[in-house]
Amino acid sequence: MRKRILIAKVGLDGHDRGAKVVARALKNAGFEVIYTGIRQSPEQVVETAIQEDVSLIGLSCLSGAHIPLFKKVIELMKEKGVDIPVFCGGTIPPGDVEILKKMGMKEVFGPGAPLKLIVEKVKKWVK
Amino acid sequence: MGEIENMIDRIRQGDKVTLSKLITKMENDPELRKEVIKRIYGCPVKGKIICFTGPPGVGKSTLIDHVISILTERGKKVGVILVDPRSPYTGGSLLGDRIRMQRHATNPNVFIRSISCADNPEGISRSVKDILKVMGLSGMDYIIVETVGTGQIAVEVSYICHTTVLVLMPNMGDDIQMMKAGIIESADIYVINKSDIGGADLTEAYLKDNVEPRNGWEPPIIRTVGYNRATVIPLIEKIEEHLKYENPMYMEKIKGLLKTMFLDYIDDLACRFLEKESKFEEFVDKVANCGCDYYTAVEELYDIFKKEVICRDKKD
Incomplete structure (x- = not known):
């Protein structure tokens, strides 16, 4: 069984180093990673996740707009009747972490999050 | 296998979610892939x-x-x-x-x-x-x-x-x-x-x-x-x-493709047989240790394949 993960960057944000590093780590851990590239709308992310039939979505945002954008992704999934787990990362203020987790994020990875930890968690979520 | 027919119906109606799900299933499961193709062949x-x-x-x-x-x-x-x-x-x-x-x-x-x-x-x-x-x-x-x-x-x-x-x-x-x-x-x-x-x-x-x-x-x-x-x-x-x-050689082209697909499936069957056959590893060991050449090893495995798989299938 191949395990497919979507890594996506939402909003007007060109900082893709983090998303690429995570995508590469997951590829090296044996996952099939689909990377959308930068400046995606929540609609693009959800539609891509459906067409690619992924088991997990990783969202990245470093622009500060993470709360409304990630929220929109989760709302759109509900609208479309799909239920795919989501984790996220980026420059996210510590105060926002709880808000994002309440929203349904499996985990929030900030700058400096060890790749080993990310891969371990992802392996647990995608069995 | 009613599920497959259901999915095929929904795909015919343009349902992208089902198309996407069936592609995943087909990628992961060669047996299911076969069932799908048997149903839609000729459509x-x-x-x-x-x-x-x-x-x-x-x-x-x-x-x-x-x-x-x-x-x-x-x-x-x-x-x-x-x-x-x-x-x-x-x-x-x-x-x-x-x-x-x-x-x-x-x-x-x-x-x-x-x-x-x-x-x-x-x-x-x-x-x-x-x-x-x-x-x-x-x-x-x-x-x-x-x-x-x-x-x-x-x-x-x-x-x-x-x-x-x-x-x-x-x-x-x-x-x-x-x-x-x-x-x-x-x-x-x-x-x-x-x-x-x-x-x-x-x-x-x-x-x-x-x-x-x-x-x-x-x-x-x-x-x-x-x-x-x-x-x-x-x-x-x-x-x-x-x-x-209109390519006058169209039929030739299709036959060329079919030949590769036949060979692919034979290859698939052989691989699945070898995965289950305990003698496979034994023969690999034997060849690795210069116990025999790999042509002989494959010929002996082929004999087991003929006896076990082909004869068994005939009985079924």
Whole structure:
């Protein structure tokens, strides 16, 4: 069984180093990673996740707009009747972490999050 | 197996979620793939299959992005299968073709799916041939396939597709490269992408010297520039022209494809037999330790295969 993960960057944000590093780590851990590239709308992310039939979505945002954008992704999934787990990362203020987790994020990875930890968690979520 | 029939019905009605789910199932389960194909074999397929092949980095995905734009503007429905390599070391893959065409992600007339490929040096995986059949049920007018960046031997795709487009770019090698057998002989349309970077004249001259008419079709050579959509329009016109062209060798082409598919399935059966056969490892050990040569080992395994699998199946 191949395990497919979507890594996506939402909003007007060109900082893709983090998303690429995570995508590469997951590829090296044996996952099939689909990377959308930068400046995606929540609609693009959800539609891509459906067409690619992924088991997990990783969202990245470093622009500060993470709360409304990630929220929109989760709302759109509900609208479309799909239920795919989501984790996220980026420059996210510590105060926002709880808000994002309440929203349904499996985990929030900030700058400096060890790749080993990310891969371990992802392996647990995608069995 | 009522579930499969249900899914096929929903795909016929254009349900993208079900199409996407069935593709996943077909990729993961060769037995299910077989059941699906047995059910839909012989169903008329509307969509024309266009294949883009060529070395990595020449701009296949970017060209496909323009092709999707132009075709959907003309009211067509387009399905796209993007094949990228899977690591032989970790099994992982980074499927990065669709990044060039994400503007079409939300277009209801477009369906894009990325697939990883490890088991075929010819640029498409075995499951892709079956997946194309299923996509064909969903009412798409065109199905575009992008192969793994391929070098010289991706001929098989030309059997699967109605039209094969080989994408090249300037400065990829001298005329000797063009004279080699294989992929250069197999395309219906040749594209020199990135033709603004210089060197395109020479590439075109080399191509012209080596591309020959086949069965009444003279393969055109088209220059494109990835960031200039207008340059892609002549490519679309040539694709349309080729789709209308009636290849007198069509049956031969289909038979060629079928032969490879027969061989693929035999290979599959043999692999599954070996996975379960405990003597396989024993024989490998024996050959590794110079106990016998590998021809003898394979012949003995083949005898077991004949006795156990073929005779057993006959009893069933």
